Every structure is written in structure tokens, then in C-alpha cells.
Amino acid sequence: VNPVDLLPLVLLGGILGLDVVSFPQAMLSRPLVGATLGGIVAGDPLSGLVMGATLELIALETLPVGASRYPEWGSASVAGGALLAFSGDSMAGSMVIAVLASLAIAWFGGWTMVTLRRLNGSLARRSADALERGSRSTLARLQFTGLGVDFLRAAALTLFALILFAPLQSILLALWEADARLSRAFVVGVAAAVALAAGWKLFRGTPGARWLFLGGLAASLLMVGAR
Amino acid sequence: VTAQAAPSRLPVALRMQILARMLLIQASWNYESMLGTGMGFCMEPALRRLPGGTGGDAYRDALARQSGYFNAHPYMAALAIGALARAELDREPTERIERFRGALCGPLGSIGDRLVWAGWLPFCSLVSLAAFGVGLGAYGVVILFLGLYNAGHIWLRVWGLNVGWERGLGVAAALGAPALRFAPPWIARAAALAGGIALPLSLDRVIGSGRVFLGGMLVAVTIGFVLILQLHGRVEGWRLAMIALAAFVLYSVAT
Numbered sequence: 001v002n003p004v005d006l007l008p009l010v011l012l013g014g015i016l017g018l019d020v021v022s023f024p025q026a027m028l029s030r031p032l033v034g035a036t037l038g039g040i041v042a043g044d045p046l047s048g049l050v051m052g053a054t055l056e057l058i059a060l061e062t063l064p065v066g067a068s069r070y071p072e073w074g075s076a077s078v079a080g081g082a083l084l085a086f087s088g089d090s091m092a093g094s095m096v097i098a099v100l101a102s103l104a105i106a107w108f109g110g111w112t113m114v115t116l117r118r119l120n121g122s123l124a125r126r127s128a129d130a131l132e133r134g135s136r137s138t139l140a141r142l143q144f145t146g147l148g149v150d151f152l153r154a155a156a157l158t159l160f161a162l163i164l165f166a167p168l169q170s171i172l173l174a175l176w177e178a179d180a181r182l183s184r185a186f187v188v189g190v191a192a193a194v195a196l197a198a199g200w201k202l203f204r205g206t207p208g209a210r211w212l213f214l215g216g217l218a219a220s221l222l223m224v225g226a227r
Numbered sequence: 228v229t230a231q232a233a234p235s236r237l238p239v240a241l242r243m244q245i246l247a248r249m250l251l252i253q254a255s256w257n258y259e260s261m262l263g264t265g266m267g268f269c270m271e272p273a274l275r276r277l278p279g280g281t282g283g284d285a286y287r288d289a290l291a292r293q294s295g296y297f298n299a300h301p302y303m304a305a306l307a308i309g310a311l312a313r314a315e316l317d318r319e320p321t322e323r324i325e326r327f328r329g330a331l332c333g334p335l336g337s338i339g340d341r342l343v344w345a346g347w348l349p350f351c352s353l354v355s356l357a358a359f360g361v362g363l364g365a366y367g368v369v370i371l372f373l374g375l376y377n378a379g380h381i382w383l384r385v386w387g388l389n390v391g392w393e394r395g396l397g398v399a400a401a402l403g404a405p406a407l408r409f410a411p412p413w414i415a416r417a418a419a420l421a422g423g424i425a426l427p428l429s430l431d432r433v434i435g436s437g438r439v440f441l442g443g444m445l446v447a448v449t450i451g452f453v454l455i456l457q458l459h460g461r462v463e464g465w466r467l468a469m470i471a472l473a474a475f476v477l478y479s480v481a482t
Contacts, residue, residue, distance in 0.1 A: 193448045
């Protein structure tokens, strides 16, 4: 990978990582958006979109609820979409490796967010006296420091992910033996199982939701069968 | 600087300032004050209208009060920002403001989580996945998802700020608004329907040449689904997915 190619991806990863919590929480960081944009920047929008759809199925399980620790999908999706675009969607194993890399990055990214929250807490504690005096400059400084550090965190995470996983992906693809069709079916099956379980947990308590799900499923299977 | 009484409608310039700042409400989120500093930051332009302006004691006291611990859903916090800014400008007693502020945290958190994180977000994801499944392209899917999701997101912030400002400390009644009470189950039903439609269509598009393994895949999906439900609360599905994919990579490169 040409280092110059990484710069727009790193900036995109920084911006989308920022969207997870700090600014503006417009869900630019959802995999469907992040991986697609990553694919577009890396030159293969369709690979990015396919990657985004697969990761989105998995991400349905993880909701960005307040103080809970959840995967950081913003930077991870950008890196994942770009990794699949670099290797080419058609290569055996490329999707399995890109999805696995994205999950690992999202997991590590979740840890970096916890660290950032602790840092924000420590900065706020140090500024407690000024805050109690109603200092607006302190308030603005805390907000913009948090914002800046979060951007740097997400951009660094994206850079680290691409530097680590792009060569690793090449090595693994050279050794890849499993059938290309089986590889793809496997990753799709895993994503589908997670999505199904997420849907069940989210909607099972709502009267009528199960029947609507089954109705939609039946209609959709008919459409797929008719293709 | 003389005091400016709170106008009955939020002035447009002030509203835009607060709305813009609300996009940054979680910029310094931390485990101690949570949204607290963000709340103070969002409300600050309104507090400048207090007697004495930014140099006055009323402004400083109010800003310090509003920068303390606060926890709510980030979009629903708009309601609290509007209501608390109004209460400060109406010079309500401090104890009353503080009590009200504390009481808002729980309801605004739980309503927002149900309405947005567990309803609107999955619904928009699933509708967009269904659109992907029927063949919509990269730009189309991104625009559809962001347009749909943010129509709800922005509406909620604007509605919250306006209602909070108009009702001040009487805003609790707005939490019982039909849109907030009845929307979550209807959104959940719509999302369930969209989910049923989206799953086979999107899987069919992603799987491509892997269709020859469709029968085996359906069995594997069912087993995976049951396994994740059995392990609910102990291991999350995405972690299991990571383990399964790592095992598959090892198998594929070691054979």
C-alpha cells in the first residue's frame, strides 16, 4: 500500500471515529457508511459496500448506549472497507480476513475510547475549581481538548490498523487454501447468526413483531427464490 | 448589562447556536460528570442573557450548576437543555432547578435508549440493508441510511430544544407525548418487518458464488443463532464471530 494512499483513509477514519461519541453522532460511523466510504476512498465502492453490509449485520448487536463499552465501528469500518478494496473482493479469503481485522480493530478501538473517557475525567477533575467558578473558557477548553484527542485517537487507530493488517492480509491470502465460495458462505453465515440473535433480543418483547419478522422473511425468501 | 427576560419563543440565532453546540455535547464525555460539561457548554449562549452578562455572578453560578454531573441520551438531552436554560433565565430557585435537573436524567436516558438506540437506529440500518439487498449502489445506500436516520435525529434535537424552552420546568408532561409513548413499539414492529425482508436479500447479495453452500449455511446460521442466545449476557455475538472467523483463518492457512 502506498503511504500517500493512506492519508485520506486516516483522515476519514479520524472523522468517523469522532462521530461514534464526540461529534456529531450522526451515525456516519456505522459500518454501512464507514466501510462504503473506506471502499470509495480506496477505489472500490462495491467492495466497501459489501463489507459495510456484512459488518452492519454484526453491528446490529452493539448499540452505543452511554457508559457501556462497545466496539468502535467508525475507524474499524473505514479500515475494513479499504482492506477489502485493496485485496479485491473476488479473492478467496479476502472477505474473511477483512471482517476479522475490522472486528479486532473495533474491539481495540473500544478500549481506546474507554481510555479517552478516563483522560477526559482526569482533565475535568483538574479543572474542577475553575468549573465551580463558572469559567466558560475552561468549559470550552475541555470540550475542544476532548474533541481533538478523540480525532487523533481515531486517526492513529486507522493508521495502525492499515499498517498492521494490509501486509498481514497479503501474507494470509498467499497461504489461503479454503475454497473461495466456502470462505464467503462462512463469513456471511456468521454475520447472519449475529444479526438474527440481535433482532431477536431487540424485538421479541414487542407484540406482533415476531409475526411481522416472519412475514417479511417469507416475502423476502420468495423474492430471492424468484431471482 | 441589564437582565433580559426569557422570550416565549427561542430566538433563531440563539437556537442555532445551541443546536450547533449540541452536536458536541459528548465531546468531553467521562465516567465522572458524564454529559455534565457538555450540558454547560450547550447552555452557555443562553446563560449570557442573565443579569450582569458573562461577568456577572448569576451567569457564573448558573454555568457552574449546569456543568455538573448529568446523564441522559445525547439527543434527548436537548429537552433538558431547553428547559433548564429557560428555568435559569426565569430565575427559578436554585434548589428547584437542581432537583429538576437530577430528576430528568433517568427518564431522558431510558426514553432515548428505547426510541433511538433500540428502535430508530436498527430500523434505519435494516431498511438500508434491504435496499442494498435489492441492488441499490454504494452511494444510494449511504445516502438512504444517513438521510433517513438523520431526519429523525435532527427532528428529535430540534423538537426537544423547542419543547424544553417553551415549557421550562413543566416539561415533564412532554415526556408523555404520544410520539414518545407510542413510537418505540411501532418502530420496533417496522424494524422487525424490515429485518425479515433485509436478511435474505442482503445475504443473497453478499454471498454471491457461495450460494452452493446455502443449505449448510442455513443450518450453521440456526446453530449460531441458538448458541448466541444461550450465551446471552456472558459472551456477545460479535466476540463469538471474531473467534469463529479467527478459527476459520487458522484452518484455511494451516491446511
